[in-house]
Amino acid sequence: MLSAADIAKRKEPLVVATAYDFPFARILEAAGMDIVLVGDSLANVVLGLKSTREIGIVEMSVFVAAVVRGAPNTHVTADMPFGSDATPELAVANGRKFMELGASSVKVEGVKLDAIRVLVHAGIPVMGHLGVLPQTATSFRAVGKSDECRAQLVKDALAIQEAGVFSFVLENVDADVAGEITRSASVPTIGIGSGKGTTGQVQVLHDVLGITENPPPFARAFTDLRSESLRAVKAYVDSVRGGLDLR
Template structure:
């Protein structure tokens, strides 16, 4: 059973434990503990580099940190964040996702609903993790999303569409618990909460 099948099999049975690492030492520790997934997030722009947001993170940054994490994590699958503008076109997305896989990622995560990009990645055997709710790459402010009915419906619809496209899991970031529950019950892919 590959890691995608293992993660999908946990839906409704076990919680999925995904933690973030940006370096060899943290990845090694997380690998020894035995979590389900390690995310090398573009949050490294804020947490590791000290920037006010994730918008300054480049593909070179992501490749560098994924390589370091891959040296530390020998068993745990690694998910690499696709930084802003790295998936503006299908061609960009394929080229950049392949770079992250070559660096040591087992799959990629991207923010929002980008149907053509996600379909192309999955058709090319690149596992994709979706991400709805608060999307740091495009957010003007960091706040809970989905409090208003229209926004909640759009987030739910995006999650349903991501599921139909074949993402193996979906990150729910900064949304109300009731919306997270509704999304989780409405789709086949497992969900992973970040402040949700």
């Protein structure tokens, strides 16, 4: 298992994907995933909710525990859900809950420097997250195209590095800006919709498997599991209705 310290020094490409349950976590571990992210995206992907703001620490804890059981030998990062890191004290309390469940680190969305610092000081490794921030975003368009936004992203990256993150996600950031940040970063960057210039990539597993009905434009499906699953279930329905003995 890669530790946060191992990842912080990593120069080779990092491969990251989400998992929200035991069976998919087992698959990711068997495939050799570097980091399994229990993202708050499960609010949308698994629970059918409109926003990641609709899921809290209680729900996240159930999924984190399941993924840790499925991938016991892989670095598991738990997303800090909306409001769970609103104050430094709350961040530490909730971060400890995830660590007690077996997570290897937590992910903090945005430039919450005080929360990052106290988590790191408490011995809880932190992955950062810049660019489009789903917990607070009003638009999911790519960021970093203007000079002002580019400068702010570079400044934010430096700030969270100094606060102690061991890596950070760049979500839907202009590819040139993401590359610039990566070249100047002291820790790995993990891109999603941010071009090929980041240290690693993260994808939602359901997008990779072709399960998502309306995936984001930057997602890439490596198979069409939704069609295969639908075909199999229809075959089962037809077989039962046709009198097949399944015993």
